[in-house]
Amino acid sequence: MARRKFSDYDESDVRVRPGRGSRPRTKDRPSYEDALTGMVVTKDRGRWGVMLDNGTLVACMRARHLKRTSIEVGDRVSVVGDTSGRKDTLARIVLRADRTSVLRRTADDTDPFERVVVANAELLLIVVAAADPPPRTGLVERALIAAFVGGVRPIVCMTKTDLARPDEFIAEIEDLNVEVLTVGINDPLDQLTQRLNDHVSACVGHSGVGKSTLVNRLVPDAQRETGDVSGVGKGRHTSTQSVALELPGGGWIIDTPGIRSFGLAHVSPDQVIDVFPELAEAVQECPRGCTHAGPPTDPECAWDAFEGGALSRRVAAVRRLLSALRSNNEWDLKQLDEER
Numbered sequence: 001m002a003r004r005k006f007s008d009y010d011e012s013d014v015r016v017r018p019g020r021g022s023r024p025r026t027k028d029r030p031s032y033e034d035a036l037t038g039m040v041v042t043k044d045r046g047r048w049g050v051m052l053d054n055g056t057l058v059a060c061m062r063a064r065h066l067k068r069t070s071i072e073v074g075d076r077v078s079v080v081g082d083t084s085g086r087k088d089t090l091a092r093i094v095l096r097a098d099r100t101s102v103l104r105r106t107a108d109d110t111d112p113f114e115r116v117v118v119a120n121a122e123l124l125l126i127v128v129a130a131a132d133p134p135p136r137t138g139l140v141e142r143a144l145i146a147a148f149v150g151g152v153r154p155i156v157c158m159t160k161t162d163l164a165r166p167d168e169f170i171a172e173i174e175d176l177n178v179e180v181l182t183v184g185i186n187d188p189l190d191q192l193t194q195r196l197n198d199h200v201s202a203c204v205g206h207s208g209v210g211k212s213t214l215v216n217r218l219v220p221d222a223q224r225e226t227g228d229v230s231g232v233g234k235g236r237h238t239s240t241q242s243v244a245l246e247l248p249g250g251g252w253i254i255d256t257p258g259i260r261s262f263g264l265a266h267v268s269p270d271q272v273i274d275v276f277p278e279l280a281e282a283v284q285e286c287p288r289g290c291t292h293a294g295p296p297t298d299p300e301c302a303w304d305a306f307e308g309g310a311l312s313r314r315v316a317a318v319r320r321l322l323s324a325l326r327s328n329n330e331w332d333l334k335q336l337d338e339e340r
Contacts, residue, residue: 035078041244056085073242074119101151118202127205131164148275159210175310197249
């Protein structure tokens with residue numbers, strides 16, 4: 001009998017072995033039409049606290065189909081299951097909405113793993129002490145860059161102003177077109193609360209700078225743990241988990257754990273430059289291959305034309321960040337502060 005050629009077969013001749021890949025898919029896919037929406041307000045070891053839009057706080061797990069989908073404090077999610085909020089009940093997060101902003105950091109400049117600090121924040125409060133410990137400009141500059149790149153508006157909040165007032169540091173930050181508010185224990189918070197009301201804001205800062213104290217003033221019943229500064233000038237980590245707290249005037253403040261570094265391994269040099277429109281425009285006049293480091297490395301960098309004033313200081317700050325990114329080494333914030 002003549003062997004049949006492949007072209008002699010039609011679809012009726014095809015046999016498919018039963019197996020995992022050939023099982024008919026069910027047409028009854030979950031629509032989650034009954035899902036309730038809310039915001040993630042806590043995250044701890046595979047469990048999330050979600051404040052539903054109806055005002056109910058529910059404990060949730062992540063649905064299996066989300067697998068390793070990142071779900072962070074500030075995320076908007078859809079929840080099904082037992083959404084009563086009663087003790088010992090557990091609902092399921094089945095959908096994470098698209099994020100409007102993402103604040104990321106890495107442990108240092110060599111760490112390829114990005115850590116999402118908070119999602120969907122509109123404002124970032126960078127808390128820094130006027131003294132005890134003194135302002136650490138390295139962290140502030142890096143947090144500013146992370147905020148700009150992540151689509152979050154930064155505000156620098158100066159605490160412990162009863163101990164000192166670092167006018168030079170404040171002027172440098174304001175030269176970067178960033179608002180600085182004094183929020184010492186004796187300072188009124190009217191300006192700050194006006195900025196925060198009806199917005200989602202995140203709060204970052206070194207341990208010991210008074211971040212938790214500020215949060216407790218903004219949300220009187222927050223009861224965030226506070227601690228003294230150790231003898232070596234570093235504060236104890238008093239906040240260990242991020243948590244979103246509802247503000248009395250509307251909106252949310254997300255208190256994050258105290259940090260000692262703010263790596264930018266996820267940020268490219270072009271992203272840093274694009275943060276500052278004047279510098280990004282001037283780059284067009286730089287020679288090919290310019291790293292914008294300035295003399296003697298780049299003697300013809302167009303940024304050198306900015307002499308004196310705020311732009312000159314802005315150039316210096318951005319060059320420090322670019323230098324850290326190029327070296328691909330951990331930036332020692334303590335050493336930077338000593339140099340400043």
